[in-house]
Amino acid sequence: MIEVKDLSKSYLSKKNRVDVLKNVSFCINQGEVVGLLGSNGAGKTTLIKSLCGLIEPDAGQVTIRNLAVNHQDKRALKYISSVLEGNRNLYWRLTVKENIEYFLGNRGISRKSISIEMNNFLKKFSLLEKKNELVKNLSRGMQQKVAIIIALMSQTEVLLLDEPTLGLDVEANNEIRNFLKEIVKTEKKTILISSHDMNLIERLCDRVIIINKGEVVTDDSVENLLRLFQAISYQFIVDRPLKEEQNEKLRQRYPTMRSGFIEGNHTLEFTILEKKDFYQIVEMLKGFHVFIESIDKHQINFEQVFLTLVKGERQYATI
Template sequence: MEKMIEVHAIEKKYVKRKTNEIITAVNNVSFDVYRGEVLGLLGPNGAGKTSTIKMICGLLQADAGTITINGLDIQKSRLKALRHISAVLEGNRNLYWRLTVRENLEYFAGNRGLSRKEVAYQVNKLVEQFQLKEKENELVNGLSRGMQQKLAIAVALLANTEVILLDEPTLGLDVEISYELREILKTIVKEEQRTVIISSHDMPVVQDLCHRTVIINKGTVVVDEKVENLLKLFETKAYSVKLDGVLSVSQQEQLHQRFPLSSYESSSHEATVAVNLERSEDIYELFDLFKTEGTLVESIDRTTIDFEQVFMQIMKGEKQHAMV
């Protein structure tokens, strides 16, 4: 597959104003994005994800490493490289509030050197596609957040760049608008074969749209894998065990020590253990733990897992690893 973006060993450090302490936000991050791919770029708050996004968009300069877009080094050929990417960054809407929906689309097309006549068909198509027809002559500052977000994405698409970067595209939207936006993006990805990078805390968006995910934590890449592979990996390991009785404090300590990613919930007479078993034979060790105090197993089932659970398990695993 053809590489559209190559991020190689980038680093970014900041200096705290009051203490002059040097903080490493991004440390030796590398990954590729392929033409026509939808990549999820994820990470908890403070992980270095936002700095990485800004470096890809040319808003920050890396202290070390390289970023190329369509073969162009962003530091050596910044303007040429950035012609291949458009972005909608969370908190930085690419819109003029005192222009109407249609005027925004035509204005930003003009910034790219295109006349109204040249973009008329595409503007009409985007207005219909994003269900903005009834609002096309209204000022942006009078629109709902959902309508503004849809217009911001439409403006980015109108640029006809090979790469679209969407930072938290569904943040703050209600369920209906979020679902509608996901369906629109799925159609665009399928029909236009754009390369899309999505940064989101909305895991259904990632599971629904992304082919692959790169997860950054504490400034480094901890996962670079296809979404379907991660779901399969965790699904084969995830079990829910219902107990006829509760675990003692000692058993609970042993459970969390031996199976760090496990969880335990109990009521007065019964309990449920959710556990990931890395090896098939680990089931015997788990049952031995129950056997020590005669805790009876009522049922054991494979757990249906979604990508939010996968993400939380990965982050929990990273935290446990850091404590060792």
């Protein structure tokens, strides 16, 4: 449904050229729900706007249903609807009803044909009583619901969501999460969600693409990434540094091992998935006649794995 091939985009600043996207490539199949993760400035919004045809890349190509997205040919855009940065898709001085009618009218969809569907959507997502309310008077969560409803009613096969939970309080965040979960369940669309909200991505997506400094650093299923999150990291404080051949033997079996010197202590760090590995490490250290002074354990969580990947330290991905 979506193919991005060698996409690059840069901008000139006062001092130099900034590469926002660097040869980004990926595909999204019909019906897939894919998360796009990255830190501020990673290139997520530029990528989303390139998919929408709002930004023309310097190199590479975006195709939707085998149609190229470019400024000369708009045919591909009939398959796409988008919500950019939460609630920026709306006219705040229009009512909810007027916003829906206006934006769908731009796509050639008449007021009369959407009347029943609009009421059904507004009722389903607890907005029917706000139908004639000015958008500027709604909460941010309600505004973002209206923007997403407009995208859904546009009758496109592809839905692009850029930061749908941006700036929301805890209650509104949970409301939008449940809202999107219902959409994923019932609408059967191809969806790309760009977000900082890793819990949202985990709940909704089949697959995750993580970009950092304009490059794809990982593209994998949520299931595989969750397997990484189940890893446990152990820090051993030992009485002396290992010999080089001892370090090499450990690294051959445990590629994620790191050795260091922290606060006057010699340390060895391992990230493992199997409990049996812990005992094997202890036995190997015993065989090296190294005394273990202490062991510290901590769980690898979603945040840690994400930060590790965007920093380019891919050792966790080798587990």
